[in-house]
Amino acid sequence: MALSAEILGDKWSLLIIREAFYGVVRYDDMLADIGAPRSMLTDRLSKLVNFGLLKREPYQEPGERVRHAYVLTGKGRSLGPTLIALSQWGEEHILRTPAPVYFVERSSQTSVHHALISDAGIPIALKDVEIKLRNRE
Secondary structure (H helix, E strand, O other): OHHHHHHHOOHHHHHHHHHHHHOOOEHHHHHHHHOOOHHHHHHHHHHHHHOOOEEEEEEOOOOOOOEEEEEEOHHHHOOHHHHHHHHHHHHHHOOOOOOOOOOEOOOOOOEOOOOEEOOOOOEEOHHHOOOOOOOOO
């Protein structure tokens, strides 16, 4: 968990990943949405690219110079369930009103909720989870 916290453990990194997850991939759009100082956004984007969570993709508006979009990689997209869990936790325990976004299954449009699922495909309550140490040989 310490290595995960090193990469994602600050507000700006999580907000950048959230923005990319929502489809906001341009620097200026991220800057406007999250309100980070420019130097902080530049630093965090570089860090997330170096860790392989985002990749830079060039784009060019007519008459403009080439710029880069910051798009989630497979590793970055795999944080989706974690982002959903954090969002739903915040809505349940911190917000006084519903969050501005919620998550639905694409085809049925039914709500999606985070859950603990065993390898057998069975939903598990947190009280039924046991923590074990891996063998270190």
